[in-house]
Amino acid sequence: MTSSMPATRHSIADLSGSFDIAPWAVTELSGETHIVRYANPAFCRLIGKAHDEVIGRPFDGLAPKTDECLTLLDRVYRTGAAESYTAAEKAAPLPLFFSYTLWPVVADGRTAGVMIQVNETGPLHETRKAISEALLLGALRQDELIEAANSANAQLQAEVQERQRREEDAKALTKxxxxxxxxxxxxxxxxxxxxxxxxxxxxxxxxxxxxxxxxxxxxxxxxxxxxxxxxxxxxxxxxxxxxxxxxxxxxxxxxxxxxxxxxxxxxxxxxxxxxxxxxxxxxxxxxxxxxxxxxxxxxxxxxxxxxxxxxxxxxxxxxxxxxxxxxxxxxxxxxxxxxxxxxxxxxxxxxxxxxxxxxxxxxxxxxxxxxxxxxxx
CATH class of the missing domain: 3.30.565.10 (Histidine kinase-like ATPase, C-terminal domain)
Incomplete structure (x- = not known):
């Protein structure tokens, strides 16, 4: 689930009330050495570290050296243009699926840091399975709703016809x-x-x-x-x-x-x-x-x-x-x-x-x- 985030002149830490409860991982890095200024709970869980172990540390000490994310970080900081990355990494027993987006943090017309939002991380088969289950449950629920609507409509039509019959009988009796x-x-x-x-x-x-x-x-x-x-x-x-x-x-x-x-x-x-x-x-x-x-x-x-x-x-x-x-x-x-x-x-x-x-x-x-x-x- 990818979303767009405009560049901002303020630290996202000012918006931590919103990001703290977000289900996806979000972190903000500052300067050329990419020092972590903010990390929400979802990000800390993702890398398996406590909040105090993350804040103030360079991001390259938290990410794998071979991770394409470090290269993208430097590029975003240098060019001021957002980047996205999606890949399936080999892992046992099944591939691991990654998807994240990086945005520049602009201050006084220059790039002061980068923000990372992790959109998806998990085994690819689990993602596909979850999507399939959601589609299947949605289809079943839709059938249930259609059946309930048809039943309610049939009952309503029967009630309307019965009321009309009673009204006709009452009119005939009155006449x-x-x-x-x-x-x-x-x-x-x-x-x-x-x-x-x-x-x-x-x-x-x-x-x-x-x-x-x-x-x-x-x-x-x-x-x-x-x-x-x-x-x-x-x-x-x-x-x-x-x-x-x-x-x-x-x-x-x-x-x-x-x-x-x-x-x-x-x-x-x-x-x-x-x-x-x-x-x-x-x-x-x-x-x-x-x-x-x-x-x-x-x-x-x-x-x-x-x-x-x-x-x-x-x-x-x-x-x-x-x-x-x-x-x-x-x-x-x-x-x-x-x-x-x-x-x-x-x-x-x-x-x-x-x-x-x-x-x-x-x-x-x-x-x-x-x-x-x-x-x-």
């Missing part, structure tokens, strides 16, 4: 519940219709109003059961359902009153969809019954997003709100219901209009259920 609720509500509507036939005239309007409200809830659950998510209701489609049902139940084909819908692509959570639908039903029914004494006019159901709020408006071009002191619009109970539904939406209501100029009721409520807080009854 089935919504569908059954809708069917039950329609049964209630049919029972009310049968009861209305036998009810004296003074009480018929009350039964009809109740029937309309329950029908509105039934339409809501029908939309929820058809939704792909099952947790939200598209506002535009819901308003169209309300408009179609009111046109059928209160107006008929020959009526001069029309209901139109103007809605952005918005959705409302199923928890607030019930008071939302009942609110629209109540306001639109009130407009149809009281805004057009001549039997001709337009009711607009609109929903738009304004910042983090939904703005719902029910507008008519009828006779408008009465002037102060001229009475009020009939339907005290209806007004009470409207206030309750607005509160459940977490919204605020503004009513505007004037005699002969139509009426507009606007409700703003939070876009998301969390922002609205818990609904109040």
């Amino acid at each position: 089935e519940v919504w569908h059954r609720v809708k069917n039950n509500l329609q049964i209630v509507v049919a029972l009310l219709a049968n009861e209305i036939k036998r009810t004296p005239e003074p009480w018929v309007q009350g039964y009809l109003a109740m029937q309309d409200r329950i029908s509105a809830i039934a339409r809501l659950y029908d939309l929820i059961s058809q939704s792909t998510l099952g947790q939200t209701v598209p506002i535009g489609a819901y308003l169209e359902e309300v408009a179609a049902t009111l046109s059928t139940s209160l107006l008929g084909d020959s009526s001069g009153i029309r209901i139109v819908v103007e809605a952005e692509a918005l959705e409302i959570d199923s928890e607030r969809a019930v008071p939302f639908g009942l609110l629209v039903n109540e306001l639109a029914t009130n407009a149809i019954k009281h805004a057009f004494p001549a039997g001709v006019g337009l009711v607009t159901l609109a929903a738009h997003r304004t910042g983090n709020e939904i703005e719902l408006s029910v507008t008519d071009d009828g006779i408008g709100m009465p002037a102060p002191g001229q009475g009020s619009t009939p339907g005290k109970h209806g007004s009470d219901y409207v206030a309750i539904f607005v509160r459940q939406l977490g919204g605020a209501l503004v009513r505007s209009g004037a005699p002969g100029a139509g009426t507009s009721v606007t409700i703003r409520f939070p876009l998301s259920f969390g922002a609205a807080g818990s609904a109040n009854p």
Whole structure:
């Protein structure tokens, strides 16, 4: 493992904290006679001498006379250029492998000494054996990691598929519940219709109003059961359902009153969809019954997003709100219901209009259920 070391103006003894724990042998020599100024523990172990036996002694007394290292030392000191040496020395029972690098130590622009780093020393077969073992263990470990990764991935895929299956089952069950609720509500509507036939005239309007409200809830659950998510209701489609049902139940084909819908692509959570639908039903029914004494006019159901709020408006071009002191619009109970539904939406209501100029009721409520807080009854 050969590394490069730049020439330095300082003794590496200043960096002994780093070299003392290095696994390779490092020593610094000073002057033309190559006096040892520093030797780390790995170097002392390599030559088999104590630290005190090395420091201050000429390097040529520590190295074999025939060692190429002495020649390279003189060359590095003389030329100021680094040198490297690698050789396999004959030794019993197997060759000994050497590899080391020498760098000049520069001070004031001249070579003041040489540093030696021993990169490798040991029997060549041991080095090759260690490399082979490392490669083999690495390959085995890689196979283990790949197998573990494949197993974990298969388990994850199985868990994901199981979760998806459970989610699909839950969605199907939820839709089935919504569908059954809708069917039950329609049964209630049919029972009310049968009861209305036998009810004296003074009480018929009350039964009809109740029937309309329950029908509105039934339409809501029908939309929820058809939704792909099952947790939200598209506002535009819901308003169209309300408009179609009111046109059928209160107006008929020959009526001069029309209901139109103007809605952005918005959705409302199923928890607030019930008071939302009942609110629209109540306001639109009130407009149809009281805004057009001549039997001709337009009711607009609109929903738009304004910042983090939904703005719902029910507008008519009828006779408008009465002037102060001229009475009020009939339907005290209806007004009470409207206030309750607005509160459940977490919204605020503004009513505007004037005699002969139509009426507009606007409700703003939070876009998301969390922002609205818990609904109040």
